[in-house]
Amino acid sequence: MKLALFDLDHTLLPLDSDYSWGQFTVELGWRDAEGHTRANDAFYEQYKAGTLDIAEYIRFATGAIREQGLAKANAAHARFMNEVIRPAIKPAALALVKQHQAAGDEVVIITATNEFVTRPIAQVFGVKELMAVDLARDARGEPTGEIAGTPSFREGKVARVEQWLVARGLSWADVTHSSFYSDSINDLPLLEKVQEPVATNPDDRLKAIAAERGWRILNLFE
Template sequence: MKLALFDLDHTLLPLDSDYAWGDFVVTLGWRAAEAQTHANDYFYEQYKAGTLDIHEYIRFSVDALREHGVAAADAAHRRFMQEVIGPAIRPAARELVQRHQAAGDQVIIVTATNEFVTRPIAQAFGVSELIAIDLERDAAGNPTGAIRGTPSFREGKVARVEQWLAARGLDWSRVEHSTFYSDSINDLPLLDKVHEPVATNPDARLTAIAAERGWRILNLFE
């Protein structure tokens, strides 16, 4: 097996889908603009600094979904895809994914954004395998605010890929070649694990690490 692993936000997308969804709930009238923007910015700065409490963030990010229910959330997400995500998908990103698929690689999107936000985005890229933060849900299918299983965040991304492999009777030793594309220092554990780490649209910190370690640097949206 050859693995082509992709982070999503600021890697395949030129935006953060989690942050964009947080803005979108204001557009829907589900949250007051000032309070939502303040909280969204607070968590996003923690994420960039590598200090985010992922459990606290998930409680915040799914609160509006929990209040409005599955049907309203799904309808809202269809609008989100049409108005925000669809226009942001760039040909260069789609073509990169398709090149790996054409080469016979197993393509997986591995993201720290939750599965509600990201499943339709993965489908828009033609990717069926998604490792995202799984939301715990109640009997009606509404998010509870908790995470189900291991969050695909930092070291958790390595653990979740290993779980994906184990479910297929595989482990890293059975992977002939693995590539991981990411923009974020939060993804250093998985970048260190694969055969070919690619710093993709990296910020200054990841650019410096990539240069020091001899990793390929890809600026996908230039």
């Protein structure tokens, strides 16, 4: 198996889908603008610094979904896709994914953003395999605000790939070639695990590491 792994936000997308969804809920009037934006900005800075408490963030990020209910949230997300996500997708990002698919690679999007926000985005990219933060749900199927299983964040991304392989009766030894595209220092554990790490639109810290180690640096949005 040849495995091509992609981060999503600021890697395939020139924005942060989780942050953007939060701001979209503010525009819908679901969240207090000042309070939500302040908290959203603070969590985003923690993410970029590598200090984010993922469980705390997921409780925050799913607040509007839990308050409004999944049916209403799904309808709003369809608008979000049409108004925010689809116009932002760049041809170069789509072409890169299709290039790996045409080469026969198993293409997977692996992201620290939750499944509710990201599954429709993966579908637009034509990617069936998505590893996102899975949301715990109650008896009605509504998100509880907690995380189900291992969050696909930092070292958790390595664990999730290994779980995905095991579920298919495979291990890393069965992967003849592995690549991972990411912009973020948070993804260093998985970048170090694969055979071909690609620093894609990298943040300053990752760019420095990539240059030091001779990793390929790719800018999709220039």
